[in-house]
Amino acid sequence: MRNSKRRTAWLQGVALLVASGACVTLLVYEKHQPFDQETLGILTGQLRSDAREARELVRLDSQHASFAMFTEQHARQLGQQVADLAKSLRDSRALAALEPMRRDAVDVADGIDRSLSNIASDSASASAQAVELDRLREKADAVHRRVKPRD
Amino acid sequence: MQILEIFLGILTAMGGFVEVGELTFMLNAGSKFDYRLLWVVALGTIGIMVYGEIAGRIAAVRGQPVFNVVRERAGIRLGLLTLVSATLVCLLTCAAEIGGIALLWQLMSGLPYRLLIALALAFLLVVVWCLPFKWIERVFGLFGLFMVVFMVVVWMAHPDWGAVAAGFVPTLPEGPTDQRLLQSYYAVALLSSVMLPYETYFYASGGIEDKWKAKDVPMNRVIVIIGFLLGGALAGSIMIVGKSLLGPLQIEAQLPGTAAIVVAMKIGRVGMWCALTGMFFAFAGAAIETALSCAYNIAQFFGWPYGKKRAPRTASRFALTWIAAFVLAALIVLTGVDPIRVVEYSIVFSVVILPLTYFPLMALSRDREVMGEHVNGVLANTLGWFYFVLVCIVAAAAIPLLILTHGGEG
Amino acid sequence: MSTRKPRGELDIYRRVLDHVLLDADGLPCGIVDEIEAEGGLGEPLAIVTLLVGPAAWTRRLPAFFAIVAHLLAGSRIVRVPWSEVAEIGEQIRLCSSAVELGLGVADRRAGRWLAHLPLSEEHPE
Numbered sequence: 027m028r029n030s031k032r033r034t035a036w037l038q039g040v041a042l043l044v045a046s047g048a049c050v051t052l053l054v055y056e057k058h059q060p061f062d063q064e065t066l067g068i069l070t071g072q073l074r075s076d077a078r079e080a081r082e083l084v085r086l087d088s089q090h091a092s093f094a095m096f097t098e099q100h101a102r103q104l105g106q107q108v109a110d111l112a113k114s115l116r117d118s119r120a121l122a123a124l125e126p127m128r129r130d131a132v133d134v135a136d137g138i139d140r141s142l143s144n145i146a147s148d149s150a151s152a153s154a155q156a157v158e159l160d161r162l163r164e165k166a167d168a169v170h171r172r173v174k175p176r177d
Numbered sequence: 178m179q180i181l182e183i184f185l186g187i188l189t190a191m192g193g194f195v196e197v198g199e200l201t202f203m204l205n206a207g208s209k210f211d212y213r214l215l216w217v218v219a220l221g222t223i224g225i226m227v228y229g230e231i232a233g234r235i236a237a238v239r240g241q242p243v244f245n246v247v248r249e250r251a252g253i254r255l256g257l258l259t260l261v262s263a264t265l266v267c268l269l270t271c272a273a274e275i276g277g278i279a280l281l282w283q284l285m286s287g288l289p290y291r292l293l294i295a296l297a298l299a300f301l302l303v304v305v306w307c308l309p310f311k312w313i314e315r316v317f318g319l320f321g322l323f324m325v326v327f328m329v330v331v332w333m334a335h336p337d338w339g340a341v342a343a344g345f346v347p348t349l350p351e352g353p354t355d356q357r358l359l360q361s362y363y364a365v366a367l368l369s370s371v372m373l374p375y376e377t378y379f380y381a382s383g384g385i386e387d388k389w390k391a392k393d394v395p396m397n398r399v400i401v402i403i404g405f406l407l408g409g410a411l412a413g414s415i416m417i418v419g420k421s422l423l424g425p426l427q428i429e430a431q432l433p434g435t436a437a438i439v440v441a442m443k444i445g446r447v448g449m450w451c452a453l454t455g456m457f458f459a460f461a462g463a464a465i466e467t468a469l470s471c472a473y474n475i476a477q478f479f480g481w482p483y484g485k486k487r488a489p490r491t492a493s494r495f496a497l498t499w500i501a502a503f504v505l506a507a508l509i510v511l512t513g514v515d516p517i518r519v520v521e522y523s524i525v526f527s528v529v530i531l532p533l534t535y536f537p538l539m540a541l542s543r544d545r546e547v548m549g550e551h552v553n554g555v556l557a558n559t560l561g562w563f564y565f566v567l568v569c570i571v572a573a574a575a576i577p578l579l580i581l582t583h584g585g586e587g
Numbered sequence: 588m589s590t591r592k593p594r595g596e597l598d599i600y601r602r603v604l605d606h607v608l609l610d611a612d613g614l615p616c617g618i619v620d621e622i623e624a625e626g627g628l629g630e631p632l633a634i635v636t637l638l639v640g641p642a643a644w645t646r647r648l649p650a651f652f653a654i655v656a657h658l659l660a661g662s663r664i665v666r667v668p669w670s671e672v673a674e675i676g677e678q679i680r681l682c683s684s685a686v687e688l689g690l691g692v693a694d695r696r697a698g699r700w701l702a703h704l705p706l707s708e709e710h711p712e
Contacts, residue, residue: 038651
C-alpha cells in the first residue's frame, strides 16, 4: 500500500513537472518568435497611444489644467513605458516584410522617449516639445497604419 | 442609528468598488469598444449583488464566513485548491494596488518609485495594525468617494445618452476575428473585475466581525443592493469617460496618471486632485481588503482565531498572515513588474476560481435544514444558479481568450 | 441550528468533519481534520476521536500533494476525545479550554512573538 502511494506520488509529481515545463517552453518559444503583423501591431498601437497621451499631457500643461510635479512625473512614467516598448522592438526582429516598419517604430519610440525625458527634467519645457510631439504622433500613426491598415 | 449604519455601509460599498485593474479595464473598454460593453458591467453588478447577499446572509444566519463554507461543503481537496488559488489572486491584486499607490505618490512627490513602494508598505502595515476595523472600512470607503469625480466628468462630457442606453442591450462582438476575440476578452475581464471574489470574502468576514445576526439579513440586503448598484454606476461612468474622452484620441490607459489626465481634460487641476485622491483611497482600500482577505481565508479554512476586532496577540497567526501578505505583495512589485499588467492577469485568473467559490455558497444557502426561514427564495435561487452557470462558461473561456489575444493586447 | 451532543445517528460528514472547533471559552481552536471511529463490520460505528492538525488533513490529499503539504505544514496532530464534545452546531463546542486539550499551540507561540510589538495586546475596537 505504501509503495503504491509512493508510486502515485511520483507519477503526479512528474506529470506536474512535465506540464509546467511544457508551459514554460511554449512561453519562451513564443517570446523568441519574430514579430508578425499582429504582434508588431500591438506594439505600434501602444506607441501611437503613448504619442497621443504625451501630446495631451503637454496640451493640459499649457492650459494650466495640470500642475508642474504631475506633468514631470507622468512624463517620467510614460517615458519609462515608451523606453520599455523601444527595448521590446529592438530585442526581436520582424518578418522580412515588416522589418522596415519595426525600425521606423524604434526611431519614433526613441524620439518620444527623448521628448518625455526633456519634460520630466523640467515641466517648463513642455510647451517647447509640442511641435516635436505633433510630428512624432503623426509618424507613430503612419507606422501603425502601415502595419495594420484596417485599424 | 441603524439608518446611519446602513447609509455609511452603502457609501463604503460604493467607494470601495473600484480598484486599479477595474479602472484601467473600464477606461480601455470605453476607448476601444464605445458603449458596447456597458451591459457586461450591469450583468456583473447584479452578479456581485447576488453573491454578496448570499455570503452576507450565511454570515448573519450561521456565523460562517466564506472559507468555512468552502471547507465544509467542498471538502479538503477542492477547498484547498480554492484556497491556494484565491490567496494567489488576492496577493497579486494586493501587489498591483501597492504598485498603483507608489505610482500615484510619485506623481505627487517625484520620489523614487521603489522607495515609495516601501513607504506604501509601511503606511498600510501601520494603518491596519493601529486602526480599528470600522475605521479602516469607513475612511477608505468614504474617501474613495472622491472617485465620484468621474461621474461629474460624464455629466460634463454630454455623451449621447441614447447610445449609452443602447450599450445596456447585450450584443455579440462584431468586426474581424481579432477584434471579436479582443471584445470577448474584454467582456470576460470586465465581468471578472466587477465580480472580484475578494469582495465577497471581505464582505462576509466583515459581517462576522460586526457580529451580524439573522435580524441583520434585511440590512445586508439593502447595503448590498444599493451600495453595489452605486458602485456599478461608478464603474460604468468610468467606461463612458473612456469612450467620450480617450476614444477620440485613441489613447489606452496604462498608468493611473492617465485617469487623472482624463478628469483634468474637463475639470482642470481641481478635478485632477480629486481623481488622484480618490484613486489613492480606492487603491489603498483594495490593498487592505485583499491582504486581509488572504488572512481571513487562510484562518477560516484552518480554524484559527481571526478578526481585526481581536487583539493581534489573541489572533496571532491571522495577524502574521496579513503582515506576510503585505510584505510578499510589496516584494512582488519591487521586482519591477508592471503593476497594471499584474492586476490584469490576476483579474482574468480570478474568474477561473469563481465557480469554486460560488458553488459551496449556493449549496449551503439553499439548504433549508441549515438556513431555516432564511433559505434562498425563488429569486435568489434562480439568479444564483444563472450566475453560477455564467461564471462556469466565462471561466472556461478566460484562459483561451487570454492566449488568443496575446494577453489582451490585440 | 445548534443541538447538544446528539444521541443516535449523526451525519458525521455533514455535521462534524471540516467543522470549526470552539473551546469552552468560545475561542476557535482548529477544525475537525479527520475522524477516528470504531466498530466492526455489520456493527454500529461510534466516533472515538477527532483529529486536528496538519498530519490529519494532509493525508486526505492526493499522494504528491500530501507529501508537499506535509513538508510545508508539518506533522503535528492533536487527538480530541469524542467525550470532550459538548455541543454540535455550526461549530463544535468543546468542554475544555484549548490549552488543556493542546490545541492552538501555534497561535500561542506566535502570540509570544507579537507581544514584543506595541499595541499587540490592544483590542482595536
